[in-house]
Amino acid sequence: MKANGKPLIEVDRLVRKFGERSVLNDISFNVHPGDTLVIMGGSGCGKSTLLRHMIGAMKPTSGTVKLFGEEITGMKEREILRIRLRFGMLFQSGALLASLTVGENVALPLLQHTNKSVDEIEEIVEQKLQMVGLTGFEDLRPDEISGGMKKRVGLARALALDPELLFSDEPTSGLDPIMTAVVDELTMKLTRGKGMTAVVVSHDMTSAFRIATRMIMLGHGGIVAQGTPDEIRASSNPEVQQFIKGEPDGPIPLNLSQEEHEHHQHVKPRPFLGARDRFHRKTG
Amino acid sequence: MVFIGVRAAPMVALTAFSVGVTLAMQAAHSLETLGAEMYIPDLVMLTLLREMGPVLIAVIVIGRSGSAVAAEIGTMKVSEEIEALEIMAINPVQFLVVPRFIAMMVMLPALTIFGNYIGILGGWAVCRFTLDFNTAGYILRALESAETWDLYSGMIKSVVFAWITITIACNAGLTVEGGAEGVGQATTTAVVQALLAMLVMNAVLTGIFFFAA
Numbered sequence: 001m002k003a004n005g006k007p008l009i010e011v012d013r014l015v016r017k018f019g020e021r022s023v024l025n026d027i028s029f030n031v032h033p034g035d036t037l038v039i040m041g042g043s044g045c046g047k048s049t050l051l052r053h054m055i056g057a058m059k060p061t062s063g064t065v066k067l068f069g070e071e072i073t074g075m076k077e078r079e080i081l082r083i084r085l086r087f088g089m090l091f092q093s094g095a096l097l098a099s100l101t102v103g104e105n106v107a108l109p110l111l112q113h114t115n116k117s118v119d120e121i122e123e124i125v126e127q128k129l130q131m132v133g134l135t136g137f138e139d140l141r142p143d144e145i146s147g148g149m150k151k152r153v154g155l156a157r158a159l160a161l162d163p164e165l166l167f168s169d170e171p172t173s174g175l176d177p178i179m180t181a182v183v184d185e186l187t188m189k190l191t192r193g194k195g196m197t198a199v200v201v202s203h204d205m206t207s208a209f210r211i212a213t214r215m216i217m218l219g220h221g222g223i224v225a226q227g228t229p230d231e232i233r234a235s236s237n238p239e240v241q242q243f244i245k246g247e248p249d250g251p252i253p254l255n256l257s258q259e260e261h262e263h264h265q266h267v268k269p270r271p272f273l274g275a276r277d278r279f280h281r282k283t284g
Numbered sequence: 285m286v287f288i289g290v291r292a293a294p295m296v297a298l299t300a301f302s303v304g305v306t307l308a309m310q311a312a313h314s315l316e317t318l319g320a321e322m323y324i325p326d327l328v329m330l331t332l333l334r335e336m337g338p339v340l341i342a343v344i345v346i347g348r349s350g351s352a353v354a355a356e357i358g359t360m361k362v363s364e365e366i367e368a369l370e371i372m373a374i375n376p377v378q379f380l381v382v383p384r385f386i387a388m389m390v391m392l393p394a395l396t397i398f399g400n401y402i403g404i405l406g407g408w409a410v411c412r413f414t415l416d417f418n419t420a421g422y423i424l425r426a427l428e429s430a431e432t433w434d435l436y437s438g439m440i441k442s443v444v445f446a447w448i449t450i451t452i453a454c455n456a457g458l459t460v461e462g463g464a465e466g467v468g469q470a471t472t473t474a475v476v477q478a479l480l481a482m483l484v485m486n487a488v489l490t491g492i493f494f495f496a497a
Contacts, residue, residue: 093363095363097368
C-alpha cells in the first residue's frame with residue numbers, strides 16, 4: 001500500500017443488512033490519492049451495494065465511510081451535496097437524462113454548479129466529449145446512440161467538473177475491446193497523469209488488471225482477497241484464481257440456494273429456477 | 285414543459301364543446317316542460333363556470349398530463365436518472381418537480397377558462413340553431429346570470445385541482461420501485477388517486493363556496 005498522505009477514502013467495519021441477510025459484512029479498506037482501486041466479485045456479491053455506500057446513496061447498518069477525511073455516513077443530505085461536488089460517478093447504464101441532448105447532459109453539472117459562461121461551458125463539453133471519442137455528438141438524444149456511447153457520455157459527464165475522485169460502475173461492460181482500451185487508457189491518463197483517484201467496480205478482468213494499482217475481491221459479503229494486481233494474480237486462494245481465470249468449476253457456488261434466493265431483495269423466486277438448480281446439481 | 289397545456293387544448297375544446305351542447309339540450313328538454321327555455325343560457329353558464337368546467341378539464345388533464353408526469357418521473361427513477369442527479373448534487377425535486385408544478389398551476393386554470401368559453405359556445409350552438417335564440421340574446425342572458433364570483437370559485441377549484449394532481453403525480457413517480465411494472469402501477473395509482481382526491485375536493489369546495497356562505 002502506498003502511504004502518500006492521508007487516505008482519500010476510508011471504509012471502516014462496514015456492515016449492511018437487508019432484513020436478516022447481510023450483504024456486506026465487516027468490510028474495511030482505504031484508498032489513497034492517485035490509486036486506482038478495482039473492486040471485483042461475482043454478480044450479486046455486493047459490489048454495487050458497496051459502491052452505493054461509498055457515494056453516500058445508501059446508509060450502512062453499522063460502520064463508517066469517510067471521503068476526503070470527512071465521515072459521510074452520519075451526514076445530512078445537505079452536507080453530502082458539498083462532498084458530491086468533489087467526485088464524479090459513472091453509472092452502469094450511463095444514467096443520462098433522456099429528455100436532454102448529449103451535450104446538455106455533459107453541460108448539466110457545469111450549469112448547475114459553476115458560474116461559467118455559456119461559451120466556456122460549450123468549450124468544456126466539446127473537450128470532454130472529444131476525450132471519450134464522441135466529437136460532434138452534442139445534439140443527439142440519448143435514445144439515438146448505442147449503449148456503449150451512452151456510457152462514454154456518462155463518463156464525460158462524470159468528468160465535467162474535473163473531479164479529484166471518480167467512481168465507475170462497470171465502465172467497460174458493453175463496450176467493444178477497442179473502446180474498452182480507449183476508456184482504460186483515459187482512466188489511466190487521468191489517474192497516473194493527473195493524480196485523480198478512481199474506484200472501479202468491474203468484472204472485466206483484462207481491463208481490471210490493466211488499470212488497477214490495487215484490487216479487492218468481494219465474496220460472501222466480505223473481502224476474499226486484496227492487494228496489488230501482481231499479488232492478486234499470484235494469490236493462492238482458489239476462489240481468486242477461479243474468478244480471474246473465469247473457470248466454471250471451483251469453490252464459488254454457481255447458484256444461490258433456494259433459501260438464499262428467497263431472501264434476496266428485489267428478485268422474486270421464479271418457478272423454473274428450482275428446476276434449473278436441480279438440473280445443475282445433477283449434471284455439475 | 286408548458287406543452288402540458290397547449291397540446292391538451294384540442295382535447296379540452298372537444299370535451300367542453302360536447303358538454304356545452306349536452307347541457308343545453310338537457311336543459312332545453314327539462315325547461316321546456318316549464319316553459320322556461322329562456323333560462324337555458326343561465327344553466328349552461330353557471331354549470332360550466334362553477335362545476336363542469338373545472339372538474340371535466342381536471343379529469344382530462346389528470347388522464348393526460350398526470351399520468352404522463354408520473355410515468356416520466358417513474359421511468360427516470362428506475363433508470364437511475366434520479367440517483368444520477370442526486371450524485372451530481374442536483375436536487376431532483378428542484379430540477380424535475382418545480383417546473384412541472386409551475387406548468388400545471390398555470391396551465392390547468394388557463395385550460396379551464398378556455399374550456400369554459402368553448403362550452404358556452406356549444407350551448408350557444410344548440411340555442412341558436414335548434415331553439416331560435418338570437419346570438420345577442422344568448423350572450424346577454426348568459427352574462428346576466430353569472431357573477432364574477434361564479435368565475436372565481438371555478439378558478440379557485442381549478443388551482444386546487446392542479447395542486448392535487450401534480451403533487452400526487454410527482455410523488456407517485458418519485459416513489460416508483462421495481463422496474464417497468466412499477467412504473468405502470470405508479471401511473472395507474474397516480475390517475476386513480478388524483479381523480480378521487482379531485483372529486484372529493486370538489487364536493488368540499490362546493491360546500492364551502494355555495495352552501496356554508
